[in-house]
Amino acid sequence: MKKRCKLFLLLLPLLFLTSCFDILDKVNVKADGTGEYTIILNASKSKTRLASISKMETINGKKVPKKAEIENKINEAAKIFKATPGISNVKTSMDFENYIIKLSCNFKKIENINAGLDKLKSQKILGKMVPTQVYSQNLEKKTLTRNKVNTFKEDYDKMSKADKEVFNDARYTSIMQFENAVKSQTNNTYVLSPNKKALKLEADILDLILQKKQIQNTILFQ
Numbered sequence: 593m594k595k596r597c598k599l600f601l602l603l604l605p606l607l608f609l610t611s612c613f614d615i616l617d618k619v620n621v622k623a624d625g626t627g628e629y630t631i632i633l634n635a636s637k638s639k640t641r642l643a644s645i646s647k648m649e650t651i652n653g654k655k656v657p658k659k660a661e662i663e664n665k666i667n668e669a670a671k672i673f674k675a676t677p678g679i680s681n682v683k684t685s686m687d688f689e690n691y692i693i694k695l696s697c698n699f700k701k702i703e704n705i706n707a708g709l710d711k712l713k714s715q716k717i718l719g720k721m722v723p724t725q726v727y728s729q730n731l732e733k734k735t736l737t738r739n740k741v742n743t744f745k746e747d748y749d750k751m752s753k754a755d756k757e758v759f760n761d762a763r764y765t766s767i768m769q770f771e772n773a774v775k776s777q778t779n780n781t782y783v784l785s786p787n788k789k790a791l792k793l794e795a796d797i798l799d800l801i802l803q804k805k806q807i808q809n810t811i812l813f814q
Contacts (some may be wrong), residue, residue: 601682612638612761615797624699625731635691659688665717666693672711675695678704702727720726732810734775738766740808744801762797772813779809788814 612637613635621627666684674682678700685694699705716726728734748756766782773788782791791811799805 596707610655614763614765616765616767618767618769619702619705619727621702621729621736621771621796623771626699627702628696628698629702629705630694630696633693639689639691662686662688662693666695667714668715669695669717672686672715672717673708676704676708676711676756678710702729714743734772736768736770736811738768738807738809740806741800745803748801758799759796759798759801764793764797766793766796766807767791768811770811775812775814777809779806782809 602764613633616630616632616634617631618630619627663686666686670682670684673679673695679697681696681698683694683696685692687693697708705727706725709718709722709726709756712718713724714720723739723741725739726741727737728739739793748759768782768791770789774784777784777791779793781795782793791809793807793809795805800807
């Protein structure tokens, strides 16, 4: 699978054989800046198709990864995260019946997640276009930022028609939960919960690639 197809997903080239998948990116941040990070890759809506594809050697000229290869990649990512300073309690789960993969960990500060993603990219587990400097926080100013992601339109435009179709029905959800209540935010595309302690963004992955919808947001806490 071409590296450029690895746009947002961790580890799973198998998901790129179907356009119907979801990514859930979740952080839970405490008042002292510590917290928990979780990413879930869910292709259960395409599990019948994926089950058939998994029995094949190739599809559309691309090698179909086997279960053992996917497990090795996930375990390798977990090992790298465990070795990242500030990250602990790394857990993975793999449901190959429903094609749901989960990776979670605790962090001392949210920038530790950026460092872990950087390491995954340096080991070529992540594709070169995957953003890694995702979060930043200033406890003194009571702010947390989802950093701006560069456009990948030029890379997307170079893809074949078959590769582009992978993203047609792919969805991305970001959930941020906090111990402190939110006072304000700079991107009102994120929906604020009634108790003001959570934000949620839902988007088509293609809209993020083409920057029709922005992830960037600076949150000020009360």
